Amino acid sequence: MRLSLRFLIPLLIALGVFAYAAVPLVDSLMTRWFVRDLDIRAQLIANTVQEPLAQAIESGSPGLMARYLARLTQDERIYAVGVCVAPSMPPIATPEFPESLACDKLHPYTDSEAPPLLRTPRGPLHVAVRAIDAPAAPGAQLILVHDMGFAVGRSEETKRYLFYFFVALGAIVALITVVIAQLSWRGWVQGLRALLRGEGLVRPASAADVPELRPLEAHYRPRDESQLAWTPETLRSILKGELQGHEVIVVSNREPYIHVKADDGIHMQRPASGLVTALEPVMRACSGIWIAHGSGSADRDTVDDRDKIAVPPDAPAYQLRRVWLTPEEEAGYYSGFANEGLWPLCHIAHVRPTFRSSDFEHYRTVNAKFAKAVKEEARSADPIVMVQDYHFALLPRMIRDLLPRATIITFWHIPWPNPEAFAICPWRDELLDGMLGSSILGFHTQFHCNNFLDTVDRLLEARVDRDAFSVTFRSRLTVVHRYPISIDWPPDAALLSKSIADCRRDLRARLRLPEEHAIGIGVERLDYTKGILERFRAVERLLDLEPQWVGAFTFVQIAAPSRSMISDYQHYAERVRSVANEINRRFARGDAPPPILLLIEHHEVESVYEHFRAADVCFVSSLHDGMNLVAKEFVAARNDERGVLVLSQFAGASRELPEALIVNPYDADECAAALHLALTMPADEQRARLRLMRGLVAEFNVYRWAGRMLIDAAAMRQRSRLSRFARARERLTSA
Numbered sequence: 001m002r003l004s005l006r007f008l009i010p011l012l013i014a015l016g017v018f019a020y021a022a023v024p025l026v027d028s029l030m031t032r033w034f035v036r037d038l039d040i041r042a043q044l045i046a047n048t049v050q051e052p053l054a055q056a057i058e059s060g061s062p063g064l065m066a067r068y069l070a071r072l073t074q075d076e077r078i079y080a081v082g083v084c085v086a087p088s089m090p091p092i093a094t095p096e097f098p099e100s101l102a103c104d105k106l107h108p109y110t111d112s113e114a115p116p117l118l119r120t121p122r123g124p125l126h127v128a129v130r131a132i133d134a135p136a137a138p139g140a141q142l143i144l145v146h147d148m149g150f151a152v153g154r155s156e157e158t159k160r161y162l163f164y165f166f167v168a169l170g171a172i173v174a175l176i177t178v179v180i181a182q183l184s185w186r187g188w189v190q191g192l193r194a195l196l197r198g199e200g201l202v203r204p205a206s207a208a209d210v211p212e213l214r215p216l217e218a219h220y221r222p223r224d225e226s227q228l229a230w231t232p233e234t235l236r237s238i239l240k241g242e243l244q245g246h247e248v249i250v251v252s253n254r255e256p257y258i259h260v261k262a263d264d265g266i267h268m269q270r271p272a273s274g275l276v277t278a279l280e281p282v283m284r285a286c287s288g289i290w291i292a293h294g295s296g297s298a299d300r301d302t303v304d305d306r307d308k309i310a311v312p313p314d315a316p317a318y319q320l321r322r323v324w325l326t327p328e329e330e331a332g333y334y335s336g337f338a339n340e341g342l343w344p345l346c347h348i349a350h351v352r353p354t355f356r357s358s359d360f361e362h363y364r365t366v367n368a369k370f371a372k373a374v375k376e377e378a379r380s381a382d383p384i385v386m387v388q389d390y391h392f393a394l395l396p397r398m399i400r401d402l403l404p405r406a407t408i409i410t411f412w413h414i415p416w417p418n419p420e421a422f423a424i425c426p427w428r429d430e431l432l433d434g435m436l437g438s439s440i441l442g443f444h445t446q447f448h449c450n451n452f453l454d455t456v457d458r459l460l461e462a463r464v465d466r467d468a469f470s471v472t473f474r475s476r477l478t479v480v481h482r483y484p485i486s487i488d489w490p491p492d493a494a495l496l497s498k499s500i501a502d503c504r505r506d507l508r509a510r511l512r513l514p515e516e517h518a519i520g521i522g523v524e525r526l527d528y529t530k531g532i533l534e535r536f537r538a539v540e541r542l543l544d545l546e547p548q549w550v551g552a553f554t555f556v557q558i559a560a561p562s563r564s565m566i567s568d569y570q571h572y573a574e575r576v577r578s579v580a581n582e583i584n585r586r587f588a589r590g591d592a593p594p595p596i597l598l599l600i601e602h603h604e605v606e607s608v609y610e611h612f613r614a615a616d617v618c619f620v621s622s623l624h625d626g627m628n629l630v631a632k633e634f635v636a637a638r639n640d641e642r643g644v645l646v647l648s649q650f651a652g653a654s655r656e657l658p659e660a661l662i663v664n665p666y667d668a669d670e671c672a673a674a675l676h677l678a679l680t681m682p683a684d685e686q687r688a689r690l691r692l693m694r695g696l697v698a699e700f701n702v703y704r705w706a707g708r709m710l711i712d713a714a715a716m717r718q719r720s721r722l723s724r725f726a727r728a729r730e731r732l733t734s735a
């Protein structure tokens, strides 16, 4: 319809201009034709009356002449008649003969090129002057005056008809335009079918009828995305603009809000998960549906009859759809294949992966369960589905089978190993095939993208394009791209509302530490990839090398219990406890505070931020980590630009935060030196480093992470719509 309007308006304007120019032209043409007719008529009359008039002049009787002239005016068109016998004499004429037509003033009607018209108050008169051949009066002239009123009347009528003509012409052209636009809009075939069915021509075709022929609205967003300020609003505008209001469905294993039963009722917990930390603000902005495993003991009591709950509970912004798993499924899919198989397979932490076929069976079943949930929640045939992490390697292919036109963005939050390491997995081909059901596959670092491409190249019959960083497998393209994840920025004001001084004082008081006691902080899940043991060994080495810190420095380790049903995690927790105790024993000095305070318990984000703000140094010593958001959260928490970050070179974050003190966690001496440097670093240097890191996190926040994936997804959708459009057009033209 918009297309027809775009064509119709200029067309109607052009017709109007044309009509405006044509009317005076037609008017003057008609006047000329009438004048010519009257000239001929006058000549005819002059010829006819030649002899009787000559005799009347010969007779010398003005009375006879006047009577004869009066008879001539009985012709209704002849208005008046006069005869000039000599230029100096008044004309002998009928009573209506215009006074201005004196015998010596007739030359304008004989010599001029202009039409011989006399303008009078009653309208134009045609004046024809003809010579009379009378020997008695050699210069005698007959003057015939015709009334042109009839011509004016006809000209008005013509103008009126012309006006109606142009209106009718405009309407017919407009109608034809709309019909043609409609027919080509639906496709000729559909258009003709609609006509035969008797549907109206101007009814816009339903877009769902022929999706390929929906109008192609392309949006171009400048590539220089650094010009954008990345906020929740930016994400919303991408969804509304580039993605034309399409829904976003997120799938992850871990849910953002867990309801648990307690003695005093139901409590809500936010889990310790980098994935949740990053995605939660994104979902608040996107308002879609988040599908996740309902793992809390009170989860079933808090959902509606479609297993959904609006979250966050205090200000609902999106829907959480919970998927229920049996204890066997949870054990096989989550604890077994995901966390005993894939997790150690992808992390270089020297823990052997365990692969059991029964676990993989559950993994397959649960992935299929989530695919079904995605299909149930999709409101269109081409939703945007964001699949999260290693729990769902098979899911992209399963969704692709159920919703072939979906845009599937899979983000792998953990590292991707090299081909040799990955190849030990018995179901390696099926996993790769599953992942290549994605439209876009994201990793945190280029290194992991390279590893993935190498793995596909080595293990599958696929076309790997290292220029475009894409894989074509089973005739479908998957783009492999680096999207470094980040956190919400600016951080929630409530998290920064307690002053640094208050945080320092309260935390030290709570932990029974002296007011000026130096504090180091570590916050993570109790996971062997996090390098907690290596961190403790670094503290031990610091105290060995720089004994002035004994009794003056405590490292506070918050370790959220994690995956505790897995034996590797149980052993690790035991080791962590025993190493902490061992070191504390070694450096016990009477009542002096211990070097390590191990808090194996869940802390909500407010408490974590309080610890960050109270500490002098934050130590992230992951042995291998996709990104590590704790490092970025520490930077965000320190709006006073004080404090030092010591960061493992094996965490993805070290690529983005080079102003941290970058260390190898396996090198206890280096880590101890870094801790000492951090504890003695001048305030100016702390400020300079933090400023740079805060700038980076501000610029590359989580909205940019999600926004870049959505922009790439939008570009892919536009490209595939263009090719579907071209294919559909080809089909129609060849039909």
Ligand code: G6P
Pocket (backbone or CB within 6 Å): 254, 271, 272, 273, 274, 275, 276, 389, 390, 413, 414, 525, 562, 563
């Ligand atoms: C890592 C994974 C996440 C996971 C988180 C917490 O960050 O990449 O997918 O949610 O650990 O682990 P959990 O097993 O408790 O969900």
